Amino acid sequence: MTDSTRPLPLLGAALTLDTLALHRDWIFERQRDLELQDFCFAEVLSGDWRSRADAARTALAGYRGRLGIHGPFWSLPLAADDPEIRAVVARRMAQGLDVCEAIGATQMVIHSPYTTWDHANLDEHRDARARLIERAHLTLDAAVARARDIGTTLVIENIEDKDPHARVELAASFDAAVVRVSLDTGHAHYAHGSTGAPPVDRYVQAAGAALDHVHIQDADGYADRHWLPGEGTVAWPAVFRAVAKYCDRPRLLIEVKDQVGLRRGADHLVGLGLAE
Template identity: 60%
Template sequence: MPSLPIVGAAMTLDFLELHRTLMLEKPRDLELQDFVNADTLNGDWQPLVERAKALLDGHQGRLGIHGPFWGMNVANPDPDIAAIVGKRLLQGLEVCEALGATHMVVHSPYSTWDHNNLDSYERGREKVIERCHATMKEAVARAEAIGCELVIENIEDKDPRDRVILAESFNSPAVAVSLDTGHAHYAHGSTGAPPVDHYVAAAGNRLRHVHLQDADGYADRHWSLGEGTIRWTAVFEALGRLSSTPRLIIELRDLTRIPDSIAHLAALGLAE
């Protein structure tokens, strides 16, 4: 990574209109949040794509979307439900192809329960990976074909290595690791997981995408950076040891605070 990385942000198209000057002033990576709902993916989303293309005229950063995730588990053992999950992933990739987007966020299947219980079952961990392969097989092939990366984001993951093992099991350039700093900090504070910078180190150069949000170690806050207790210097020092140039995406609950988060990192001398 460069000594002073340029951070991007996740937002809806409405907020892209608000922050368009900010997002175009530097090659900031962008993640669109308008395509996570089933109603959108089942409907006519082409007008949203056309609106995005108009707003992105002049954008120099990398572009991606947050994929569908509500009610979805890519390791669901029910084959009928797994088929719907696979369908949603393919629908998200159709949007990526139409946009020219090169990443889509997919949520990790690993829960806190899994961490404490999978080893109590014969081939418990292997079965999770096998179910993920069955659900994601077509999506991985489609992602390879269109040059898009499926980045697997930690949600409840207590062991940061689980997602790395899962991503590597596909043996595909289209499957990589994502890190959400607030999710990792929640897991650290509430379930005894390692600190956020250890999640970076565990992923290594498999890490291709990061959601930057601040939190208190108790809940998934998505606060503006600097409002919580994440040690940002340690996180960016760990990121600086990578050569994979992950997309650094600010992901906040209050999207009006994106400029404040960028300013906070700049004041710390960590990013711009």
């Protein structure tokens, strides 16, 4: 259970515009945090994304909660050695921020550059950790400046990360309030079960006050399942205790494959007395 002296955290959701329509009353009644996931695809960003942004503004009329988007990530490494690849990634980051500005999103999720291979091998090479951070800056510095200008925060989500501290160090290296940390509970649980990483609550503890965003999904420790909370083996009481102890109101967004049935996962966490 969470600390009974504190109000329970309010759950939000990561949805497409289509599934937002199914959960609109639930989101709007409490002005729950919302993350739109329509704008992370290359074909959208290279196409008529402005029409989709117009549709988002229409769908969000009357919404006053905290709005974010999942930024572009497919085949977009944040710390590539090749400067031409970095240029492509930087352009996609700029396009994601164009979307944020167009719809009033104050947060954009981007993916950690750290891999399982990195965990075992970075320290085989002198200054490899520092060089990875340097390459990430070469990729992201323009996006960080733009994010500051438009009032959007970039949050770095764990993917393969086995060391929960590495991307916290990366976020801090920008020395900017607009670069913070994201946690995906299912990714962390996969890393714990399959690669020997710490349990999910230790990822929360490692991020501490820098944790600004959480993707809530259940898994079995074997793969990235994106199951509804309650369908896997994530230790939810420990996760929510850690959030209450170490963090300051991160956005708690249920991100699952079954977006239609998302409320069942929310009801599971509510039934455990962990959230509203």
